[in-house]
Each structure stands twice: as C-alpha cells, then as structure tokens.
Amino acid sequence: MSSLFNHIFIPVAILFLFSKKLKLNPTEVITLSFFAALPDADSLFFVLKFSPTPLHRVLFHNVFIVIIPLLLLIFVKKRRQVSGIICFYLTSHLILDLFTGGISLFYPVYHDIFFVHAELLFTDGSFIPALEYGISDRIMNMGIGEPAISSENIAASVLLIISAAMAAGGINRKTR
Numbered sequence: 001m002s003s004l005f006n007h008i009f010i011p012v013a014i015l016f017l018f019s020k021k022l023k024l025n026p027t028e029v030i031t032l033s034f035f036a037a038l039p040d041a042d043s044l045f046f047v048l049k050f051s052p053t054p055l056h057r058v059l060f061h062n063v064f065i066v067i068i069p070l071l072l073l074i075f076v077k078k079r080r081q082v083s084g085i086i087c088f089y090l091t092s093h094l095i096l097d098l099f100t101g102g103i104s105l106f107y108p109v110y111h112d113i114f115f116v117h118a119e120l121l122f123t124d125g126s127f128i129p130a131l132e133y134g135i136s137d138r139i140m141n142m143g144i145g146e147p148a149i150s151s152e153n154i155a156a157s158v159l160l161i162i163s164a165a166m167a168a169g170g171i172n173r174k175t176r
C-alpha cells in the first residue's frame with residue numbers, strides 16, 4: 001500500500017517542480033492536495049462494513065472518479081487550473097495504488113483488480129528484476145498493519161524542510 005504520505009507528498013512535489021512552467025498557483029496546489037488522498041475514503045466502507053464485499057480500492061479507485069473533473073477541464077473554460085490539478089491528484093492516486101497492490105480500475109462495470117508489481121531486488125550480490133502484472137480477483141496487498149507515515153517518509157520530510165530552508169535562505173542569491 002502506498003502510504004498516505006506518499007499519496008500527498010509525491011504528486012505535490014511533482015506539481016511544485018513544474019509549477020513555474022505550468023503557471024500554477026502554489027496555494028491551489030497545496031489546498032487541493034487532499035484530492036490526492038480522497039480515494040482512500042472508500043476504506044471507511046470497508047471498516048464500517050456497509051457492504052458485504054470490501055469496497056476499499058474499489059469504490060473510489062476507478063477511472064470513473066476522474067470523469068467529472070476531466071469533463072470540467074475539457075468543457076468549462078473557467079477555473080481550468082483547478083480541475084486540472086484535481087484530475088492530476090486523483091490520477092496520481094490510482095497510479096500509485098495500481099503499482100502497490102492493485103485497484104478495481106473499471107468498477108462498477110468490471111469488478112476485477114488490475115495490478116502491476118515491478119521491483120529490482122538486490123540479493124547475494126546481484127540485481128534480480130521482478131515484474132508481474134495482470135488482472136486478479138483480489139487485491140495483492142491491502143496495506144493492513146503498514147504505517148500511514150513511515151520512518152522513510154519522515155526522512156523525506158526532513159529533506160523537504162532542508163530544501164525549503166535553503167530556498168528561503170536564498171542559496172542562489174547572487175553575491176556582489
């Protein structure tokens with residue numbers, strides 16, 4: 001399971017990387033970032049057992065959740081940047097989960113789970129690539145017991161703080 005941290009940190013960092021080129025409003029990039037985690041709200045249906053089958057990675061983890069912001073992006077000229085950012089955040093969630101256990105990509109039309117598992121293992125002094133992909137009747141890894149924020153995520157935050165401090169301190173400021 002991709003952690004909550006990864007779901008927000010990775011797409012936000014990507015948008016910031018291109019924010020100048022895409023002329024994005026940094027406040028919008030931050031405030032809309034909850035859309036990057038929003039699909040996981042379907043885990044509530046899993047916990048509360050509203051449904052006889054688990055709906056986590058199913059109910060809000062499909063291409064159809066992207067359709068409304070995508071239509072707004074295509075057909076509504078106003079606030080195009082907002083619908084574009086929302087589209088990107090929702091899609092980023094689907095891609096991250098597709099590679100970490102799989103999602104029900106076409107629910108409710110088609111119920112099976114699409115997954116990709118691509119890794120490069122380093123064992124006994126050699127690299128071993130591992131690639132699996134396809135369609136399964138179950139999710140490969142529900143992420144139960146895994147941290148929502150891992151130790152590695154904290155380290156990434158520290159790096160973020162250091163680079164933000166460097167930016168604020170004006171490391172690129174020209175010396176006279």
Ligand SMILES: [Zn+2]
Nearest residue numbers: 039040057097
């Ligand atoms: Zn998810």
